[in-house]
Amino acid sequence: MSAFNDDIEVGSAISKWFLGKSVFITGGTGFMGKVLIEKLLRTCSVRRIYVLVRPKRGVDAKQRIEDIFNYKLFDRIKATQPEVIQKVVAIKGDVTMEGLGISDEDEARLAEEVSVVFHAAATINFQEPMRVAVNLNILGTKRVVSLAKKMTNLKAFVHVSTAYGNCHLPNIDEKLYAPPMESSKLIQLTEWLDDDMLESLTNKLIHPRPNTYTYTKALAEQVLITDGANLPIVIIRPTIVCGAWREPIPGWVDNMFAFTGLLVGMGKGFLRSLYINE
Numbered sequence: 001m002s003a004f005n006d007d008i009e010v011g012s013a014i015s016k017w018f019l020g021k022s023v024f025i026t027g028g029t030g031f032m033g034k035v036l037i038e039k040l041l042r043t044c045s046v047r048r049i050y051v052l053v054r055p056k057r058g059v060d061a062k063q064r065i066e067d068i069f070n071y072k073l074f075d076r077i078k079a080t081q082p083e084v085i086q087k088v089v090a091i092k093g094d095v096t097m098e099g100l101g102i103s104d105e106d107e108a109r110l111a112e113e114v115s116v117v118f119h120a121a122a123t124i125n126f127q128e129p130m131r132v133a134v135n136l137n138i139l140g141t142k143r144v145v146s147l148a149k150k151m152t153n154l155k156a157f158v159h160v161s162t163a164y165g166n167c168h169l170p171n172i173d174e175k176l177y178a179p180p181m182e183s184s185k186l187i188q189l190t191e192w193l194d195d196d197m198l199e200s201l202t203n204k205l206i207h208p209r210p211n212t213y214t215y216t217k218a219l220a221e222q223v224l225i226t227d228g229a230n231l232p233i234v235i236i237r238p239t240i241v242c243g244a245w246r247e248p249i250p251g252w253v254d255n256m257f258a259f260t261g262l263l264v265g266m267g268k269g270f271l272r273s274l275y276i277n278e
């Protein structure tokens with residue numbers, strides 16, 4: 001008997017579609033990004049996975065990518081097909097920098113080789129100052145779209161949005177919603193207002209959304225429509241992502257944010273009641 005759950009996805013139409021394709025991922029060092037890399041490596045015969053990574057706390061991009069394979073998440077791959085890890089290539093860059101801060105050489109390589117983009121990099125801090133949230137979530141999306149436009153063989157641009165971009169509405173449908181304001185106007189505001197003024201306007205701007213995260217993620221969807229007009233764009237809007245259901249390891253999660261934190265509190269018996277909206 002296998003130590004692992006069965007993989008019904010290997011050999012599926014999705015897996016075949018990825019055969020030989022090169023993929024570019026932003027946010028690959030994050031929770032969702034790591035799971036995506038693992039799944040692509042394990043079940044889809046991709047040619048290469050380029051991951052945009054910024055140097056952090058003195059660790060360079062290449063080392064940061066090597067480090068993600070130390071997570072238990074990758075044990076299954078390391079036990080069964082360790083060679084696929086070589087397919088992952090770090091691209092040094094940062095979504096807050098012009099041109100994503102990547103070298104001309106890397107840009108040319110991505111433009112020529114990549115046919116699938118997954119844009120997951122974002123700040124998920126609900127309380128992020130508006131200027132930071134705009135730079136990461138809105139301008140960052142613009143910069144990734146701009147790179148994608150140079151890809152001569154692009155087949156899909158998958159943007160990781162959130163179901164809470166329009167959380168003030170009672171129901172969310174699979175359609176685009178009118179943005180709360182034009183993203184270009186908000187970007188201009190962040191250019192000429194100082195921090196104090198921007199901070200004092202923030203609550204008015206985001207209303208009726210609760211925070212800068214949901215607000216800037218909603219506006220990022222609009223950027224895809226305006227800047228990425230002719231690109232093959234897919235917008236996915238996850239709700240709250242918790243630990244893995246089955247694969248590669250049941251329950252795998254790398255953080256204690258949001259609902260996972262509540263589950264830990266409940267499981268440990270610390271959290272016995274919760275104030276919720278009836």
Ligand SMILES: NC(=O)c1ccc[n+]([C@@H]2O[C@H](COP(=O)([O-])OP(=O)(O)OC[C@H]3O[C@@H](n4cnc5c(N)ncnc54)[C@H](OP(=O)(O)O)[C@@H]3O)[C@@H](O)[C@H]2O)c1
Nearest residue numbers: 027028029030031032094095120121122162238239240241
């Ligand atoms: N987790 C959820 O429940 C959930 C639900 C709905 C939607 N989403 C969406 O899913 C995406 C990923 O979320 P997550 O939960 O995986 O978040 P996460 O663990 O915080 O990961 C965020 C990723 O973005 C990268 N990033 C941040 N700033 C960057 C910068 N300046 N340049 C380049 N990369 C940068 C981070 O890189 P570093 O390692 O360098 O910091 C990290 O790889 C986000 O777009 C989020 O809105 C998540």
